Amino acid sequence: MKWTRGSLWGVVLLFMLTLAGRAGGEPAQLSDESRMCLDCHAKPGIIKFFQNNESLIAYVDADKFQTSVHNALACSSCHPDFSSGKHPTREFKTKAHYRIRSSLVCRQCHTDEQIKKRAVHRGLLQEEKAGKPPVCTNCHGSHTVTRLSGESSFTNEEQYCSRCHSHSMTMHFKNSDTLSLKVDSLALKTSVHGKLSCSDCHFGFSSEEHPRRNFKTRRDFTLASSESCRRCHFDKYTKTLESIHYTVLSQGKLNAPVCTDCHGSHAIYRVGKERTASAKRCQRCHSKEYDTYALSVHGNALFNEHNQDVPVCVDCHTAHTIEDPLSINYRERIPEMCSNCHAKKEVVGKYGLSTDVQKTYLADFHGVSLGLYKMEKGKLDKPHKAIAVCTDCHGTHNIMNTRGTEASVVKSNLLKRCQKCHADANEHFPDAWLSHYEPSLKRAPLVFLAGLAYQIFIPIMLIGFVLQVLLHIWRYAVNR
């Protein structure tokens, strides 16, 4: 037989078509046996019950099966007990038990040596040794088996990853910590990162690659994972480098929080105006401060009245540049922080609070000293002294309402605070501070009257001087 050019092309074309049909999972001719089984199983309504009353729908989607990689196989290839002539009744305790048994069939063709090549399988095989048999169909499906890699059957990466990661999977660390690798895809989809691909954060992973990584502890894994965030959120990342959390972390205290500790990983939501959620993030580590705050005038308004005007943790401590609150720098900024609300009429006015509190503090001895100490900072080579700021009298997390409290209680509390710096202070001493009130006839009449007298006297005196001087010069000029 002599090969013609036309017949050669025909063979090549046929070969390519066959390849395309295979690789793309194109519908293939089903075996007679398969067609026979599908006569019943392609119809809904066949249900298998297990001994624990769990059930499984024994329905097979004929179309999907036809496009699966196993479409050329006869049903009995995977269900060896069944054939066109045999349909035994089998009993299984539970659905899980059934699935484990079914998965053993897969391993008859897909040998351990073969599947080990993939890192994700190696982990599963190790788990099997530890007594936790893998269920192939959890990731690969059963009658709709498709290739997990190099296939176009996944429209996006997330779909690809979630084939496995929507199931319960556990990552084991060297120190026997474990971490669930199950990702709640609904939570991920509705999170702020819903439109991102998995590999945007899990770089190095893709439909092609699934490197095996070794971490000593679960914490090591978290620390390494949180590094991904800076690829997009570099501004926030650099801010955290100045924070006390980073300082503590770099000192080797690995429990210091990183991005994912506060923001979560897959279920990241915008806190927005919901301030309770923001406060709760800090609670996980700072529960004592949180509890104290919850009882304070601010916390009480937030949690009980759902008041969104009150400050939460981040309003004073900031979210990323969190500074050591015991540092002198932080202390110096406290009056500014409080003034963010207490000097704004639109914020505190509706609660009947005076906005003079900042002004009166800054005009008094402590406020003036604070302002000048701040100015001197960096310019004079001197250690900085701490001076009383808002929190020294009002407290920090435990700030209480000063109204409605008996004046004598407020005063005795104030005295105790004065005595922290002015050890010899007696009960008269706190009265030297006018408690943010502007002097008036009712409050501090002595101060008010003294001020008023000068307000009248100084202009009169000055006008008198100037008149005298002008008249004197005028007379001198006239006389000449």
Added chain:
Amino acid sequence: MKSTFRRFCTARIIEHWIQIVTFSALVITGLSQRFYSLEVSRWIILHAGGIDSVRLLHRYAGVFFSCAVLAHILTAVFGLVIKRWQPSMVITRNDFLNAVHNIRYYLGNERYPAPGSRYSYTQKFEYWGILTGGILMIITGAVLWKPLLITRFMTGEIIPAAKVLHSNEALVVFLIISVWHIYNAIFSPEVFPLNMSIFTGSLSRERMIHEHILELASIEGTTLEEIRAHENDDDAAGER
């Protein structure tokens, strides 16, 4: 006839120098605290080594000032009681009349200014203004220095009241000196560029006639009218 007259002894000249120094130190360190937000105050505070140093300097200057005031009062009491000095600084009814007289003179209703004795009414008012103001400053300054001690005996409201008095009286004293005293001693056309009598201790007869004519008359044993008549003759001779 003497052409210059000795008005101040060396002790008074030294006292005035001490007052210049302590008063300047107090004004610089004090007003920079009162007007702390001004750029010039901040410059002063930084160059004095910080607000703590400024406060310390102010208190030291205050102590010197207090000593000087005390010494002045003791000297005055000693002089008046033991040495029988004339109470020439005491304000009398005449001083108020002189003030009215001078205003009339300025407005052209009097031929001569009010006749000055050893101290003119402006000098007396200024003196008492500074002295009482200074004493008030010393007392309130001490209260502000030792608030813990003061509140052992008095109500706490004394402290802010003392602060109001101290800072306002400081302004009063500063204005008396910077407007009134500096005008009279430097910028007044009669003495410009500087009235040197407190530095040299002496004053010319011409200025004595103009400013302290009654004192001159008592020194020379004549009367006001004779001096004025004589002076008018001289002027007329000069014009001829």
